[in-house]
Amino acid sequence: MNKRETYLAFGTPDFTDLEIDAVARVMRSGWVGMGKETIAFENELSEYIGAPEVVTVNSCTSALFLALLAEGVGPGDEVIVPSLTWCATANAALYLGAKPVFCDVDPLSMCVTPETVAAKLSDRTKAVIVVHYGGYAIDVEALRTELPSKISIIEDAAHAFGAKYSNGQRVGASGNSVCFSFYANKNLSTADGGAIALYDAEKANHLRSLRMSGMGSDAWSRYIRPSTAFVTGLTELGYKMNFTDLQAAIGRVQLERFDEMAEKRKCIALRYQERFAEAAISIPFQSQVFEERHARHLLVGCFGTKKTGKSRDQLLLALRDQNIGASIHYRPLHLQSLYNHDGSNSLPITESLAEIILTLPISARMTLNDVDYVFDHLVKLI
The missing domain is CATH 3.40.640.10 (Type I PLP-dependent aspartate aminotransferase-like (Major domain))
Known part of the structure; x- marks a missing residue:
């Protein structure tokens, strides 16, 4: 490709x-x-x-x-x-x-x-x-x-x-x-x-x-x-x-123009959903992201090693190398020294999610071909 x-x-x-x-x-x-x-x-x-x-x-x-x-x-x-x-x-x-x-x-x-x-x-x-x-x-x-x-x-x-x-x-x-x-x-x-x-x-x-x-x-x-x-x-x-x-x-x-832009975001999200379903790849996404009431500002999935054979960070860097702006939302704040001075706080769900969440591109400016480009490279990497 x-x-x-x-x-x-x-x-x-x-x-x-x-x-x-x-x-x-x-x-x-x-x-x-x-x-x-x-x-x-x-x-x-x-x-x-x-x-x-x-x-x-x-x-x-x-x-x-x-x-x-x-x-x-x-x-x-x-x-x-x-x-x-x-x-x-x-x-x-x-x-x-x-x-x-x-x-x-x-x-x-x-x-x-x-x-x-x-x-x-x-x-x-x-x-x-x-x-x-x-x-x-x-x-x-x-x-x-x-x-x-x-x-x-x-x-x-x-x-x-x-x-x-x-x-x-x-x-x-x-x-x-x-x-x-x-x-x-x-x-x-x-x-x-x-x-x-x-x-x-x-x-x-x-x-x-x-x-x-x-x-x-x-x-x-x-x-x-x-x-x-x-x-x-x-x-x-x-x-x-x-x-x-x-x-x-x-x-x-x-x-x-907002309703028009929201509809475009919905189409992009549904295209991702269709492509994952066609390839029979089961990636857990944030709940409701493909449903009506979600704003779909972010499209966040869980791409852990057990699912993909690669770490989330490996996937992110490989996608970036193909000019795909995958991102991470977010690194947990309770692990940052600014807030957690003694390192005592533990939030197990947040910490487990932080290792596997990956944000895929979504915007009203994207096309269906853009989704296919992201998906095809992601499948190739997996």
Whole structure:
């Protein structure tokens, strides 16, 4: 088989001339910071998700940080997080002086469960961050019933824009603070950025102030309502974490095209499923990834030595050599020295998954021929 000339990344943004034209329109307007385009994007996100309040920020990391801050998380508190996640999930707690406490995951969904969270509860637990890993929406209602009411649930939905809970609602409409990422490789991309979806209007207004240095009004508000230009009082330490109209212009087009892009991802996932079935190769994938409610941000399978005759790392390097951007999501955080100073924590399921999980490329930019290229090389290697 011939080696492809271009690198096939595990996730590629699907930008068209529509997004380019939208950015050009905003640039010509003379207002590129946070303004009316951002407000429109927030309103459109709110309608699509089904959450009455959406606050855009500069990253999902910032969204997680602000969500925890708004819940009063601080020094001496503990925040339960899965170890199988990107470091930002845990770092959001560290930034506030809190301690991330790592829990295990379910081997099929690769997400936390009420049982794995309960195993790590203490009298210092202030919040739980659940991760909708890969795009699979966990049952947050079931988790809520198992937790004391004083413990906040924050949802890390960086992978899960467009996914649905078991009740059919879109991720973000749970009533919790739900944090999204619009990073370059996400299902809906604005190159970078994030958002928090929630129900509490007072909390949402607090977050809007915090993202703009703690000010009661932003530059756009002062521009369209001159009387607010004289408001200078600061009562709370805020941060510079705002969105921009350039990003919002991209996001509004992406949102219009989102269902189309989601359908393309579904077709790519089903092609993988068909090819594996045709070859009678039984590779366990994250549960639900081929079903409707999964966002299919990641396509994660278990490629252990017993299944393939090769280690996962051997497969990854061999695929990369063929310009196939296979990846690993993730190296367990509880094994990193930044978090686990004495090496005492043990999470057996996470540790076993970490040796065999492999992410195969999936995006709305991929073609069925791209899937065949990946699959054919993978079969050859196996």
